[in-house]
Amino acid sequence: MPAETTLSADDPEGRTERSRPTMREVAALAGVSLKTVSRVVNGESGVSPDLAERVRQAADRLDYRPNLTASNLRRADRKTSTIGLLLEDVSNPYSAAVHRAVEDVAGVRGVSVFAASLDEDPERERALVGALVARRVDGLIMAPASDDHSYLLNERRSGVAVVFVDRPPRFIDADAVVAADREGAATGTRHLLAHGHRRIAFLGDLRSIPTAIERATGFEGAHSEASLEPDPSLIVQGLHTSELAERAAMELLRRPDRPTALFTSQNLVTIGALRALRALDLQRTVAIVGFDDIPLADLLEPGLTVVAQDPTTIGRTAAEVLFGRLDGDRSPTATRVIPTTLIERGSGEIRPV
Amino acid sequence: MPAETTLSADDPEGRTERSRPTMREVAALAGVSLKTVSRVVNGESGVSPDLAERVRQAADRLDYRPNLTASNLRRADRKTSTIGLLLEDVSNPYSAAVHRAVEDVAGVRGVSVFAASLDEDPERERALVGALVARRVDGLIMAPASDDHSYLLNERRSGVAVVFVDRPPRFIDADAVVAADREGAATGTRHLLAHGHRRIAFLGDLRSIPTAIERATGFEGAHSEASLEPDPSLIVQGLHTSELAERAAMELLRRPDRPTALFTSQNLVTIGALRALRALDLQRTVAIVGFDDIPLADLLEPGLTVVAQDPTTIGRTAAEVLFGRLDGDRSPTATRVIPTTLIERGSGEIRPV
DNA sequence: CTGTTAGCGCTTTCAA
DNA sequence: TTGAAAGCGCTAACAG
Numbered sequence: 001m002p003a004e005t006t007l008s009a010d011d012p013e014g015r016t017e018r019s020r021p022t023m024r025e026v027a028a029l030a031g032v033s034l035k036t037v038s039r040v041v042n043g044e045s046g047v048s049p050d051l052a053e054r055v056r057q058a059a060d061r062l063d064y065r066p067n068l069t070a071s072n073l074r075r076a077d078r079k080t081s082t083i084g085l086l087l088e089d090v091s092n093p094y095s096a097a098v099h100r101a102v103e104d105v106a107g108v109r110g111v112s113v114f115a116a117s118l119d120e121d122p123e124r125e126r127a128l129v130g131a132l133v134a135r136r137v138d139g140l141i142m143a144p145a146s147d148d149h150s151y152l153l154n155e156r157r158s159g160v161a162v163v164f165v166d167r168p169p170r171f172i173d174a175d176a177v178v179a180a181d182r183e184g185a186a187t188g189t190r191h192l193l194a195h196g197h198r199r200i201a202f203l204g205d206l207r208s209i210p211t212a213i214e215r216a217t218g219f220e221g222a223h224s225e226a227s228l229e230p231d232p233s234l235i236v237q238g239l240h241t242s243e244l245a246e247r248a249a250m251e252l253l254r255r256p257d258r259p260t261a262l263f264t265s266q267n268l269v270t271i272g273a274l275r276a277l278r279a280l281d282l283q284r285t286v287a288i289v290g291f292d293d294i295p296l297a298d299l300l301e302p303g304l305t306v307v308a309q310d311p312t313t314i315g316r317t318a319a320e321v322l323f324g325r326l327d328g329d330r331s332p333t334a335t336r337v338i339p340t341t342l343i344e345r346g347s348g349e350i351r352p353v
Numbered sequence: 354m355p356a357e358t359t360l361s362a363d364d365p366e367g368r369t370e371r372s373r374p375t376m377r378e379v380a381a382l383a384g385v386s387l388k389t390v391s392r393v394v395n396g397e398s399g400v401s402p403d404l405a406e407r408v409r410q411a412a413d414r415l416d417y418r419p420n421l422t423a424s425n426l427r428r429a430d431r432k433t434s435t436i437g438l439l440l441e442d443v444s445n446p447y448s449a450a451v452h453r454a455v456e457d458v459a460g461v462r463g464v465s466v467f468a469a470s471l472d473e474d475p476e477r478e479r480a481l482v483g484a485l486v487a488r489r490v491d492g493l494i495m496a497p498a499s500d501d502h503s504y505l506l507n508e509r510r511s512g513v514a515v516v517f518v519d520r521p522p523r524f525i526d527a528d529a530v531v532a533a534d535r536e537g538a539a540t541g542t543r544h545l546l547a548h549g550h551r552r553i554a555f556l557g558d559l560r561s562i563p564t565a566i567e568r569a570t571g572f573e574g575a576h577s578e579a580s581l582e583p584d585p586s587l588i589v590q591g592l593h594t595s596e597l598a599e600r601a602a603m604e605l606l607r608r609p610d611r612p613t614a615l616f617t618s619q620n621l622v623t624i625g626a627l628r629a630l631r632a633l634d635l636q637r638t639v640a641i642v643g644f645d646d647i648p649l650a651d652l653l654e655p656g657l658t659v660v661a662q663d664p665t666t667i668g669r670t671a672a673e674v675l676f677g678r679l680d681g682d683r684s685p686t687a688t689r690v691i692p693t694t695l696i697e698r699g700s701g702e703i704r705p706v
Numbered sequence: 707c708t709g710t711t712a713g714c715g716c717t718t719t720c721a722a
Numbered sequence: 723t724t725g726a727a728a729g730c731g732c733t734a735a736c737a738g
Binding site for chain 3: 022034035066067069071072073074076
């Protein structure tokens, strides 16, 4: 039997395209059995040094590349060394930082990461989970877009580990790693109250997003603690883009009884609000505290005071929890809450006129 | 034969973990042959409606999930509907925007994307390419860290399509999609020259990065065109972090014969330089033009003038070229150059004192 | 329209 | 220490 089967076909440069060599072909060239090649490729013990060397040379000559998907099919553990990561949008700085942290933990274990964006679309979430399960990922880390995750029970029952990030699971008992949304928002709000503000506007994201609700709750909670009540007309939600936020902030700031401070619940909302403040030249008059840190926030004038999340810790923790489960951790599921940090840079320390 | 084989094992909630049902089991439950299930699952024609319905119900009852890795093993086209995307750092805004664009093109074709970061490490590049090839990705889109890509010839010969982004291929003839680095840098430099600057500093990234060299070349070219020569002592390279850039800018700006303008060749370098300008309160005195746009650049005072790349177009184009190859496009390889845009916001229009 | 048989590339099992 | 045979879940090729 020939050691190479050559298919005719040309690549763009006119070189012959050749089908990938298999273990069988390596075995034939080395004059050993298939199983011996398998042992060498997988670094199993019990192969005589000279046979092993012959196998390695044959593999080299043929440019042999092990096929992980084939080996996984038969292997006892059934692990693909592959996980899925579903985020709101991989190009959003927060998601991207989570992504990088997950990648770093996965990388040292030789696990590859499928990353994808959900865009707050529950149907997309279902479709992508399906695509990843069809590729037999070992686990899933997700910031869900849907509000019912019970459909994941079936997947988990057949061995897929699932960890939620950024948003808690609903209708399923699962591990989660989230930011201290409510407490963080309360801290930011208290900061403004402590600086004398009594008319603070809240600019929030879609109410379908659990973190948005938590942050609104924290905003209100800080008021209650101080026996105050926020003016309902200063609470605007459903702002999912910086454009919408800019328009909403514009309207609020043009009112005769405009707020003396803004609390913005998310990075894009903060950016929109900053644009509105600048457009009306109020950036030194009206205070603002934003949830989520933003690159360059320290270079604005005044600097932007924020309640910063720690996406790197969130991502790393989520990955560690996931791999713990894959390694057999059977302890009860838990939600880990990663604290936020108030960073004072100027915009949040402006006092009301 | 039983329709379900139940393995004993408990998940964290104490539910029984059950092995995933196969087509065989679905076939047994539906009382048809394996092949009929295969046809229904793959939407092939030629199955009577009521058989198809029975199969679907059986699949539903068992929570059947097709195994793409198994089907790929036997299928004629040998395609996994999976690609690899190797970027400098998935959490860098530029890389993240490319990622998102690639995802969007891949998504409509049902292709999943493995994304990973290279961190300018050639060894990491080799290792990750190996990991992706072992998972039999159909194609690879990469912003390489290494300076010799001939090792990819073997992979391509066995059918892996390869497209370079951001940086051109070396020692291999391959498709590429890059920004107009040299021309963009020249445009930014001309802009400063046109505003009267004659002492312009160039702050550049590692000289191991091809785009960094191109941009330096563009900077020098713009000077030559005007029969000028940049002061070599104002050209600082090897700045790969914003901290290094800040320190370098600081030194330049403290010199008695300090530059009247800065050209920064990359977003992190720009941020470092901006910090230095602010620290010395020179942001309204010394002009700056940066390569790469930055979020919030318009909200700085003065606004940041930039030579903006178009990472979305770069990513989309790269994906389109890749899928074109996978669809059989055999035309000669080509390098597509995506133009840059000069965006004037104030910092680049400051005139020398 | 439906089913049977072989086999993708690999690991498992068991025998030599 | 080495290898032969079986089979992972699925599709190709061919019968009926």
